[in-house]
Amino acid sequence: MSKKSVKFEGDNTLIHNDLSEESDLSNIPAVTKDSLYTNDILKLFQDSFNHILSSPSLEGFIQKVKSDLYNRDYISAFGQDDKRMAYSARWTPSRALCYSSLFSSLKEVKEVITDQNSKVLCVGGGAGGELIGLSSVFTQSRDFLNKDKYKSKLNIKLIDIADWTTIVTQLTSKVKKNWLYDEPDSLEVDFINDDVISVDPASLHLTDLNLITLLFTTNELFAEDKAKSIRFFQALNKLCQSGAYLLISESAGSYSHITVGSKKFPIQFLIDTILLGKKGEGEWELVNKSDSCWYRCEKDYQYPMKIENMRFFFRLYRKK
Ligand SMILES: C[S@@+](CC[C@H](N)C(=O)[O-])C[C@H]1O[C@@H](n2cnc3c(N)ncnc32)[C@H](O)[C@@H]1O
Numbered sequence: 001m002s003k004k005s006v007k008f009e010g011d012n013t014l015i016h017n018d019l020s021e022e023s024d025l026s027n028i029p030a031v032t033k034d035s036l037y038t039n040d041i042l043k044l045f046q047d048s049f050n051h052i053l054s055s056p057s058l059e060g061f062i063q064k065v066k067s068d069l070y071n072r073d074y075i076s077a078f079g080q081d082d083k084r085m086a087y088s089a090r091w092t093p094s095r096a097l098c099y100s101s102l103f104s105s106l107k108e109v110k111e112v113i114t115d116q117n118s119k120v121l122c123v124g125g126g127a128g129g130e131l132i133g134l135s136s137v138f139t140q141s142r143d144f145l146n147k148d149k150y151k152s153k154l155n156i157k158l159i160d161i162a163d164w165t166t167i168v169t170q171l172t173s174k175v176k177k178n179w180l181y182d183e184p185d186s187l188e189v190d191f192i193n194d195d196v197i198s199v200d201p202a203s204l205h206l207t208d209l210n211l212i213t214l215l216f217t218t219n220e221l222f223a224e225d226k227a228k229s230i231r232f233f234q235a236l237n238k239l240c241q242s243g244a245y246l247l248i249s250e251s252a253g254s255y256s257h258i259t260v261g262s263k264k265f266p267i268q269f270l271i272d273t274i275l276l277g278k279k280g281e282g283e284w285e286l287v288n289k290s291d292s293c294w295y296r297c298e299k300d301y302q303y304p305m306k307i308e309n310m311r312f313f314f315r316l317y318r319k320k
Contacts, residue, residue, distance in 0.1 A: 025290035030097075030298045034104035034114075036136040036179070041100060042093055042303040044132065048174045049089045053304055061086035074220050078162035084127070088167045092129045094308040098295035099133025099215065104140075106316055108245055108287055109211065114141035118210040119155045123196050124217025126164030128171045131156060131189065138187065139179040152186075159192040159204070197221055197228040201235035211245045212236065216312075218267060219250055222258055233274045237283040240319045246275070246284065249314040252292040256313070268313055275317055284317040 031038050052058060061082050068077035078084055103109045112118045113134055122130040138154050158168060168191040176184035196204075206212075214221075221229040236246065248271060250256040258267045268291075275284040295310045 025288070025293055027294050027296070028098075028101045028105045030101065030296060032101055032104040034110055034137055034140055035100040036140050038097060038298050039302050041096055041132060041136055042301060042307075044171070044174050044178060045089070045093045045096070046303065047178065048170050049085070052085045052089045057082070058086055058089065062090050065090075072223065074223070075161075078126075078160075078164075081163075081166060084162060084164055084167060088127055088164075090305055091308070092127050092132070092167075093303055093305070094297070094310065095127070095129030095215075096132035096136070097297055097307065098310045098312075099129050100136040101295055102249075102293075102314065103133050104137045106247070106288055108316065108318070109247060110137060112211045112245060113137045113154060115152065116210070117153050117155075119157070119205075119208050120211045120213070121157045121159065121204060121206075121209050122213045122215070123159055124161075124215070124220065125158040125213065126160030126162055126168060126191065126193075128164070128167050130213050130215060131158060131168065131171055132175070135175045135179060135187065139175070142180070142183070142186070144182045153188065154186065155188045155190075157190045157192060157204075159194055159196050159199075161193075161195045163193045165191055165193065197225060197232045201232070201239060206236065206239035207241055209240065209244055211247065212240070214246070214248045216250060218248055218271065219256055219258070222267065222270075226258075226260070230274060233271065237275065240283075242319050244319045245287070246317040246319070247314065248317075249312050252311045252313045266313075268315060271315065284319055286315065287318045288314075288316040290314055 046053065065077050065083050065087050068074070068083075078087065103113060112120070114137065120134060125131065134154065134156055158164070168189065172187075172189045176187060180187055218229075221232065240246070248268075250267060256267045257264045258270060260270070272286075274282070276282040276286060291313045293312055293314060295312075297307045297309060301307050
């Protein structure tokens, strides 16, 4: 089967090109020419979580997770297998669709995923949204009829303080079986169950990485421990190799404000200061950004739960 057969037959989505070509950072498309179709991605979740989606106790766990997230009690929200499964079935598909579009819309990120042997670290990526977003773009770039042409491999490391082993194992196995069936070894996925701001940064092999993602996780790190979080970013300054990319995203708006001393300000100001320096003398340069970017899913998607539209800010940095 060629990669075309992974496409969802009859999908009449309007497919867009790179953001860099369109220069519209306030919206990313429902699907791009460099990612899999919406319903192919959703089908992977449905196949992976069939037993969860049909469980009578699912709704109860979703409500518990919702309430924990509302109270910003992230440790409790992700502290139990049933809650993690409920989160993954309810919210990860929306995240995966958005990330699939975002990764393929950002030319530099797309190239890291598709054009070379790359190592990616997803901080706070245990729930699988980044894993499926990356895999969607990677799969779409493969030509199974012309394997010699596409020899690059993708290594994805996911580090998370909560133990998402079951979810990561399940999703990885479906990606290899359903999407990369002809070349499952082209994708390598490792899950590290640890606290990213407490581990020895050297253990993360930061010097080898081509891309680091911190998607909807930075706020949590700073809520846990500001000093340790700043030290983690300083380790990125010191250890990441020249040319590495760092993609950060959080909710747009006041939800992502941080209090330091008596002042409250958008978290991206603090991150920009640590990474770019006050006058651009920092270790990183800004490649792309949006303070308010919308992802809106197609209306005729096929999934038994609601798929959420997302509004977020993002920053893409490159190490000098
Ligand atoms: C709001 S969720 C976002 C999940 C995913 N990145 C996404 O966008 O769908 C935040 C994730 O960060 C993880 N996390 C929080 N603090 C962490 C830490 N200190 N080290 C590693 N992971 C952490 C949580 O367990 C959770 O999986």
